[in-house]
Amino acid sequence: MKSSDQKGCSRRDFLKTAGAVGVSALASQPLFPQDAAAETDPNMTVPKRPFGKTGKEVSILSLGGMFDIPSNQIILKLAMKFGVTYWDTAHVYGNGVSETGIGKYFQSNPGDRSKIFLVSKAYAKDPEEMSVQLETSLQRMGTDHIDLYFMHGIGDTDPLTDDVRKWAETAKKQGKIKLFGFSTHQNMQTCLMSAAKLGWIDGIMTTYNFRLMHQNDMKEAVQACIEAGIGITAMKTQGGGSVKTVSDTEIQMAGRFVQKGFTDKQAKLKAVWENPDIASICSQMPNSTILMANISAALNKTNLASKDRELMHQYAMDTCSGYCAGCAYICEAEVQGRVPVSDIMRYLMYKETYGEREFSDFVETRMPKDIKQRIAAIDFSSAERRCPQKIEIGKLMRKASAMLA
């Protein structure tokens, strides 16, 4: 049953409250009866979009699983209540804790599994290892299938071999996965473009945000995928940190968003959703405040004005040196591939956003053992000259090096 407060909460009140100030208070209301999902108000349910030409529809907001899910089951319940039914996890997230947490939720709420579009990822690139990781993921989550299975974090399509294609077909025939694709944070445009030509990729999760979405190569790559029937999920949609109020552009932008009742974070989501080719946004929402603010943005139908987009574009240009665009093929060629510059940039961002653990896991699993020596031995000045974002690569590599044990 809903509380009397909830019965009186109109959609407009909800948006005003959740979008501006009181999300944590709202989220702490007793919103979680056993039959919460059955009582969901369609007007307060996040909309869905077709996922490419797969025949599936997904919620336009996806719950990213890079948080302590076992201890935060209430977030999953809350996501369900508001129709955030696309859940994203990975074999490696939290060293398995993310998938175990989802399994814990399905165990307590078995009726909800069929309502969820469940995504997980294999870090492995070899079919045999992928099978092992898939079985582990199924077991951890207590489910017999994964709706969309990704090869995790590729920077080119070389790992998508014919053996992997056969592996994906077999896993589909066995019913263990329904769809197959990959996620990418590096060289996204070339990954998307060549995936569109493969003919057997169902879905892609790619870095995509207000900084990248207007670039011609990104527009062409997304278009090619759409024509190939590939569903696209955007991630890293915040494009770096929060908007400060240092420059004129930022002050103007912040003022316009406040007038409309948005935060800058919500506006960045809306900018991505305004492209109908993007099926969903995967967002890390580790607490109810962020989750409710994002739900509020997804329910809100006010569009950004052309002036808002213009200011965001100006802001993207003004602050480009603080954002790594993932074009690893440029800087890593300059250092002969000896240092994974783009990965390190991303993990520096993770460290600031998600804390120590992701950075430590990355160092443990992905960094060459002699990375400190490699960084110390390299002159990054030619990479800096070629970096389109004008990032101080040398300085940031030394900062990363200092963080390593």
Ligand code: SF4
């Ligand atoms: S450091 Fe510069 S060149 Fe390298 S991936 Fe980032 S934006 Fe691209």
